Amino acid sequence: xxxxxxxxxxxxxxxxxxxxxxxxxxxxxxxxxxxxxxxxxxxxxxxxxxxxxxxxxxxxxxxxxxxxxxxxxxxxxxxxxxxxxxxxxxxxxxxxxxxxxxxxxxxxxxxxxxxxxxxxxxxxxxxxxxxxxxxxxxxxxxxxxxxxxxxxxxxxxxxxxxxxxxxxxxx
Numbered sequence: 187x188x189x190x191x192x193x194x195x196x197x198x199x200x201x202x203x204x205x206x207x208x209x210x211x212x213x214x215x216x217x218x219x220x221x222x223x224x225x226x227x228x229x230x231x232x233x234x235x236x237x238x239x240x241x242x243x244x245x246x247x248x249x250x251x252x253x254x255x256x257x258x259x260x261x262x263x264x265x266x267x268x269x270x271x272x273x274x275x276x277x278x279x280x281x282x283x284x285x286x287x288x289x290x291x292x293x294x295x296x297x298x299x300x301x302x303x304x305x306x307x308x309x310x311x312x313x314x315x316x317x318x319x320x321x322x323x324x325x326x327x328x329x330x331x332x333x334x335x336x337x338x339x340x341x342x343x344x345x346x347x348x349x350x351x352x353x354x355x356x357x
Contacts, residue, residue: 187238187239187240188238188239188240188244189218189236189237189238189286190236190237190244190247190248190262190340191234191235191236191262191263191268191270191340192234192235192236192237192247192248192251192260192261192262192263192269193220193232193233193234193259193260193261193262193263193340193341193342194206194232194234194235194251194257194259194260195225195231195232195233195259195260195349195354196230196231196233196254196256196257196258197229197230197231197256198224198228198229198230198231199256199260202231202256203220203222203231205213205254205256206233206235206251206254206256206257207220209250209251209254210297212246213246213247213250214241215243215246215247216237217235217236217237218236218237218238218331219234219235219236219272219315219338220233220234220235220236220337221233221336221337221338221339222232222234223339226347230258230354234263234337234339234340235329235331235337236337236338240268241279248260248262251345253348254268256257257321258349258354259349259354261342261347261349263340263341263342267342267343267347268340268341268342268343268353269338269340269341270314270315270338270339271312271313271314271333271338271340272315272318272336272338272339273310273311273313273335273336273338274310274311274312274321274322274335275300275309275310275332275333276308276311276321276322276325276332276333276334276337277301277306277307277308277309277330277331277332277333278307278308278309278325278328278329278330278331279305279306279328279329279331280305280306280308280328281305284307284328285307287303287346288299288307288309288325288328289307290326291321291324292309292311292321292322295311295313295317295320295321296311296312296313297309297310297311297321298310306331309340315338318335323327335356342354
């Protein structure tokens with residue numbers, strides 16, 4: 187199985203995310219990660235989808251999404267041409283002696299302590315999915331009470347592949 191990340195620029199309209207995820211459901215495609223948010227131009231939303239499948243399936247995903255009426259632009263975010271980030275918030279059960287160890291581990295990963303309770307610690311970590319996975323692996327001996335991951339967001343490096351709103355209005 188291969189994975190590909192797609193940057194999709196869509197009209198910022200109600201139900202657009204549902205229509206895109208519905209396409210995945212109808213076709214039996216797998217979504218590994220999906221994030222969405224308004225762009226600098228509020229008329230458009232940027233969606234980043236990481237999908238898995240064989241080469242033929244991934245090619246079909248790109249073609250099928252591109253045919254949807256709300257979709258203005260779809261491009262593969264290739265690893266060597268793009269920057270990817272994910273956010274995770276992890277709440278860990280921690281007594282007084284565990285907090286020091288957890289803070290040390292978080293510091294190595296440039297994580298932030300965003301909440302401290304009498305019996306817990308909440309850590310925020312941002313980076314690649316593999317960085318977050320490595321951090322979670324180091325927490326194996328601790329009880330993770332709650333975990334929230336945003337999914338992957340990505341952008342192309344430089345200015346060569348910037349999608350300008352004026353270019354999208356003609357589609």
